[in-house]
Amino acid sequence: MFLELTDNIILKDCFETVGKIIDEIILECDSEGMRLRALDRSHITFVEMDLKGSLFDEYKCEKPEKIVVDSTELTKILKRCNSKDILRLETDDSYLILKFEGDSSRTFKLALIDNEYESAVPPSIEHPVSVPIPTNILEEILKDMELFGETLSFTVDEDYLICNGTSELGDSETKYLHGEHVSEVVRSVFNIAKIKDMLTAKKLSKLVTLKLGNDMPLIMNFNISNGEGKLEFLLAPRLEMDE
């Protein structure tokens, strides 16, 4: 596998976000592009990343390849890539090799990990409601909600996406006029910190699409470069016994 990329922010943000959720990056590359499908250790979040070869300035992968590296180390190295550097990725038998070409020429080698696990298969779920929301507005909502505890509820009605955070001390509510056609009122509760981790990808796209149902998992979908790539998370809901 070999790839070259000028707009390196896509790879940096994708891997930084994924690295917050899973410990090992397991990439499957073929002539079409690279893909990652994994469940986090606590089995609460499913991650799916698809980056088509056409997303890169150059992309070659003659025979299918599985690349496994430590996600923390990969994030640390990618942070050293300046926004104007040309980023090149390739593999040899033992290493993922990252080259940054800018004012100087820099090479980082990251040891490949032996890993026999198969990629996870994403669950297939039909959500009754789908609401796009600007990533910066969702970010502010999360900050409001975390004032009063660790969970929030998303309620979608005909007009609004309503977010609620509650505790003994008080509660907070934000309403966002979604402008979508919604025929069913749905509500689910989620862990705020998990959604914040996923929103690390906020620079990938101005909008993030939330797919919701009643006590159903949340899907957060980031569309990259008009569909040439996607980063999607599926987060299990918190079930409230007393409701």
Added chain:
Amino acid sequence: MFLELTDNIILKDCFETVGKIIDEIILECDSEGMRLRALDRSHITFVEMDLKGSLFDEYKCEKPEKIVVDSTELTKILKRCNSKDILRLETDDSYLILKFEGDSSRTFKLALIDNEYESAVPPSIEHPVSVPIPTNILEEILKDMELFGETLSFTVDEDYLICNGTSELGDSETKYLHGEHVSEVVRSVFNIAKIKDMLTAKKLSKLVTLKLGNDMPLIMNFNISNGEGKLEFLLAPRLEMDE
């Protein structure tokens, strides 16, 4: 009680400052405005805040009301208010309700606390000397003084406000030409950290007035919007046995 305010920085800064000194905000509201008078837990600082109804874009309080809330929680919520948001405050039987109207509509409810304590009565003291000083200059002085320990002395003579910090390692002195008519030389010693807490209110006013005497409490007075509001602190002096 109901109030609406566009220039929300006043309320944010007042409550953030007061919240550094006392644990519970005890507000007394009537048709004239809102007032807070309280002594901190260690009985070193007395806080007095007066905000007239005319300070707000809208203010209504038909019958006198006592509002008690946790100061840390109130500060956290007010920090979520953007500078361009319209801020609305009201109460129901159980909550102080804060509404922020901006790009989105956000509501925070903070539980009212049962509190039987009466507001404290401010001590009545005549200070021989009164010196206004720009808040940013006082801020720099505090940073100079804390290099050499936890206390500083304020000395006022005919021409200068002189600040001194001393330790075994060395000492620091700053002179500020006050331009006031002073007929008596006075000197008192105070805890630097306490003055820093009070100076959290620095954005309320370009000038803060210091009232001083010999081994007397310090009064720090912030005049808000030409007298429509005031925030005033009275800080007990440190008495030096060896002088």
Added chain:
Amino acid sequence: MFLELTDNIILKDCFETVGKIIDEIILECDSEGMRLRALDRSHITFVEMDLKGSLFDEYKCEKPEKIVVDSTELTKILKRCNSKDILRLETDDSYLILKFEGDSSRTFKLALIDNEYESAVPPSIEHPVSVPIPTNILEEILKDMELFGETLSFTVDEDYLICNGTSELGDSETKYLHGEHVSEVVRSVFNIAKIKDMLTAKKLSKLVTLKLGNDMPLIMNFNISNGEGKLEFLLAPRLEMDE
């Protein structure tokens, strides 16, 4: 001794850097200027600072003087000096006196320390290779190298200064085209944190000169104001047993 300086950044940066390496500043002043020569506590780094009297707006020292002060306290005081302040230094029997004249007049006194030690004598070493490099490029190199451990190697060949950092997880390499005449390939290994400490002086000069040899100490030389001052460090190499 008395000196006055408008461009106070030189003194601030020199003493801040030296203060990261040694605990006590031992200055020797005479009619020519001031000089510091010292070995750090662990005997790994030798520091030499020379500041000629001509570097200052005013400089007077009628008879030779030795000034010893705590380096941490001196750095703390110098940080309080604003970039537009006129900086004055003088001594009396017990104190180093620092005056900052700007919007206000500020005086700091720092206790002189009794110290009988003689200044250290710098080792005399001939390095086969000398390479100037922009301080900001060296700074970026250090950040790359510290991803994979605590040491780096500098290799100089005909064309490049090559920096390498290695660990079990991976490694990093940066090449800098030096443009110097180099007839011998040399390589030495150093502690990254020590070089970072020395590079605190990065604002003193756009270039830093590295002098290198095979398993020899590193000299890092900062030339101040066209030779009117210099700050130079000599850092012992790490010897690799397995090479």
